[in-house]
Amino acid sequence: MTTATTAAARFGRAASRVPDLVFRSTSGVLAWTTVAILGLLAILLLLNSGEVLGTFGISFLTGTTWDPIAGIYGALPFIVGTIASSFIAIVLATPIGLLTAIFLAELAPRRVAIPLTFTIELLAAIPSVVFGLWGVFVLGPFLSKTVEAWIVSTLGWIPIFAGPPFGVGLFTAGVILTLMILPTIVAISRDVITAVPDSQREAMLALGATRWEMITKAVLPYARSGIIGAVILGLGRALGETMAVTMVIGNRPQVPQSVFDSSQTIASQIATTFNEASIGLQTSALIGLGLVLLVITMTLNIVARLLVWRVAGPGEAHT
C-alpha cells in the first residue's frame, strides 16, 4: 500500500516543467476547495448565528421555549429531540448491528455472508425520503398497533413510556433511524473485526474456548475502540438525518416527556421553517441551531474516525 509522497520523491525533477506545475497547482487548488468549503461553512454558521447567540447567550441552548412571535429562542426542545431520537436508534442498532457484524465476520459461511452483507449494505443506499414515505404509511401505523401499544400497556406506568401510542413521534423516528444507521455500524464493525489478527483467535481457541468465547474474550476486546468508533459514526449519521425524521416525528417544538410524544429535531426544524423565517431573529436562530448541529456532528465524526483508525488503520472511506 503506497502512501502519499511528495512530487519530488515520486516524480523527481520531471515534475518541475511548466505544464506539470500548472497541472499540480490546478489539482492542488481543487483539492483545497474541499477544505475551503468546510471552513466557509463553519464561518458562515458562526457569523450568521452571532445575532441570536449575542442576544440570548447560553440560554439559547438551555431555554425550552421556541417562540418566533414573542422573539424567544430556546433550542433545548430540538437538542433533546435530536439526542433522544438518536439515542433510541443507538440503543436498538448497536446490539443488532454488532451481532450481525460478528455473524458476518466470524460465523457465517461464505455463501451466506456474501449475499447478506450485500443486502445490508444496500439498506444504506435507500434515500431518506423513501424511508420517510414508508415510515408514514407503513411503519408508523404498524408500530402504533403492535410494539408501542404493547410497551404502553406493560410499561405505561413509567412516565417515559406513557401516553397514547400514536405511531408518530420520538419512538417511530428512533426506529427509522435505527434502520438507517444499521448498515454503517455493521460495515465498520465487520471491517474492524476482520482486522483483528488471527493470532488472537488462534491463541484463544488453543486455550479451549468455544467459538463464542473466542469472539467475546479475544476478538471484541481487541476491536473495541473500532466498534465504539462505528457506533459513534452511526450516531453522527442519526443526528444529521432530516427527511425520514421530519416525516414521522410530529414536528412539535416542545421538550418531549415520553418516548411516544411528538417531538422535533434540529435538522427537521430547520427543514420545515427556514424558507419562511422572517420575523426578527428567526433566521439567525435557525442558523444557530445549524451551528449546534454542526459542532455536535463534527466532534463525533472526528472522535469516531480516530477510534476506528486505531484498530483498522486509516483505510477506506465509509460513506
Add this chain to the structure above:
Amino acid sequence: MTAGTVAVQPSIAARLTGSRVGRRRTVVDRSMRTVAMLAAFLCAAPLAAVLFYVAANGIGALNLDLITKAPRALGIGGGAANAVVGTLQMVPLAAAIAVPLGVLGAVYIAEFAGRRSARIIRFCADVLVGVPSILIGIFVFTFLVLPFKQFNGFAGAVALAVIMTPVVMRTTEESLHLVPNALREASLALGVPVWRTVLSVVLRTGLPGILTGTMLGVARAMGETAPLLFTALGSRVVNVGDFGRPMDSLPLFIYVNARQPVDALNQQAWGAAFLLLLVVLIINVAVRARSWGRRIG
C-alpha cells in the same frame, strides 16, 4: 472413574465428562451463534420490507404518464414530469462539477501533496461527508440564492455537487493508491510528462474505482432532498434548461406528495419512490457487485 472420585474433584470431572459447566458453555456458544444469525437476518429484513411496500404500492403508479405528464390539480391526469426532468438535469450537472473536483483533488492528495497537506485535505473530506446535508443547503443558499433573490436549479446542482465531491475524492484516492508505482515509473522513463502520466496512465488504470465512486456519489445525490429545499425549492412547472429558476426533483416530489390528502397524489409519491429506489439500487448493485467479491473473505 468411581463415583467417589467425581465427588472429590468435580471440576476436572465436569470438564472431562461434559457435565453441567461444559454443557453450559456449549449451550451459550450455540445459542449466541443462533442469536447472531437472527440479528443478521433482522438487519436484512427491513430492506425487504421497504422494497416490498414501495414496489407493491408504487408499481401500479409507475407508468408512462407519471414520467411524462406535468403535475395537475388534484393529480387527475398529471404526473411527475417536473421531478423526473429536474433530477435528470441537476444530478448530471452536479456530477459534472463534482467529478473533476473530486478526481483532480484526489490526484493531488495521492500524487503530489506532502504528507501533512494530504492528511488535512483527506480529513476535511471525511468530515464533509459527515456534515448533515441540510447544513450544506443553508451554505449554498447563502451564496447562490440570497444574492440573486431567486431560488434556482443551479444552486441545487451545486449543493448536490458539494455532497458528491468528498465521496468521489476519497474513492478515487483509494483506487489511485492501488495503481502500482512501476506503471508511473515506466511512463516517466519513456519521457512522458508528469501530467500526461497521471491522466493517461494512472487515472486510466484506476478508472474502475473512479467510476465506482462517481456512481455511488450519483446514487446518493439522486436521493437527497434536504439540500434542495432551500436551493432549487421545487416547482410544479416542468423546467427544461432554465437553471436560473426553481427546479423539482424526485425526492422533493415524494416529500410533497407523501403528505397530500388526495389518494391519487399519494399514489404518485409511491410511484416516484419506486422509480427512485429502482434506479438507486440498480446503480448500487452494479457498482458494488464488482467490489464485494474482493472484500469478503
Add this chain to the structure above:
Amino acid sequence: MISRKLRLTALALGAGFVFAACTNNGATTAPTTPAATGPAATAAGPSTPQVPTGNVSLSGAGATFPALLYQVWIEKFGEANSNVTIDYQAIGSGGGIKAITQQTVDFGASDAAMKDEEIAALPSGTKMLHVPTALGAVVVIFNLAGADGTKISKLNLDGPTIAGIFLGKITVWNDPAITALNADVAANIPATPIKVIHRSDGSGTTNAFTTYLAAVSDDWKNGPGVGKEVNWPTGDGAPGNDGVSGGVKTADGRIGYVELQYAVVSGLASAAVKNANGKFVQGSSAGVTAAADGALADFPADFRAKPIINGAGDDTYPIAAYTYLLVYQDQTDATKGQALVAFLYWALTAGQGEEKAIGYAPLPQEIQQKALEELHQITTGGSAIWPM
C-alpha cells in the same frame, strides 16, 4: 379563429351575468345592479388588460388555503394563454409574505393580510397591493371510527368545545362536552384519545382559526392568542393545509383545521360548527358568502380585512376569510407586470366562476369592483399598465 381578447371578454361577460344572478341570494347589503355596470361588461376593447405576446413566466408563492383554486386557475388561464407560464409554490402565507418581501417571486399569496410590521419591512419606496381573490371557510376536520367500526361522518361542535380540544383540555372523543352536543350519536363515540394536528408553518388559515378561537374562548385569547403562528398547547405540526389534512387522514382519532376544499378532496368529515344564531352549520360556499355579505360594511379601504368570525345569520358559517394575492404597485419588469395584471383581471372576472364548484366563495360584487379598480393602480416605469 376568435381572438383571445374577444374570448376573454365573452367569458367575463358570461361570468358577470352568472355572478350577478348568484350574489342576489340572501344578500342584504349588496346592491342588485345588473352585471352591465361592472367594468367586465363593457364592450370588448382597450378596457381589458392585454396579455403580452411572447413567452412570459411568472412565479408566485404563498398560502395553501387557496392553492387548490389557484391550481385550477393557473391551468385554465394557461390553456387560454399558452405563452404565459405560472409557477405557484404553496408554502404557506408566512412564506408567501416573506418571498414577495424579498422579491424572490413575482407575486405572493396570503389569507392573513400583512401586518403593519410586515409592511414596514418592505423595501423602502415600494407599496404592496392586496388583491382579494376569493373567500374560503376554515373547517374542523376529524378522523374517527365509531364504536360500531364505521367512520363517524357527522359531529356537532361549538366554539368553547373546539377551543377546549385545541387547548388540550379535552383529550378523549367521548368527553362529556362533545357527547352533550351530539346526543343522537353519543353512544357510538368511542373513548379514543384525541390528537390535534395543527400547522407547523406560518399560515393564514391558522390566523383565521385562531381569530375564531380567541373570540370564543378567553383561555385561548389570553393564552396562545391570534396569529399566523402561535404556541400550540398540544398537537403535532404539519406543513400546509395539505399536510394537516394528510396528517388527519393517516390515523384514527385525529382532528385538525383546514380550508373546506381540502376536507372535500381528502374525503374527511368536517364538524358542523355552532354559529352566532345557534345553528350548527357545515362549511360551504353559501355559508361563507353569507358571512362575507354580512361583513361588507367592515371591509377596510386598504383591503386588509380580518377573518369574518361568527357573522349573523342562520346559514352563516362562523369561520370565513378572504384570501389575497400580493403584488407590488410598481412592477419593475414591464412584460411580467402586464402578464400579472392580465392574470389578476382574469382571476377577478372569469376566475370567480370557478370558485363555487370547488367550495370557495366568489367575491361579493362590491369587493370585486373595488379589486378591479385596484388593478388600475399597478404601474410600470411610471405609467399604469391598465389605464382607467
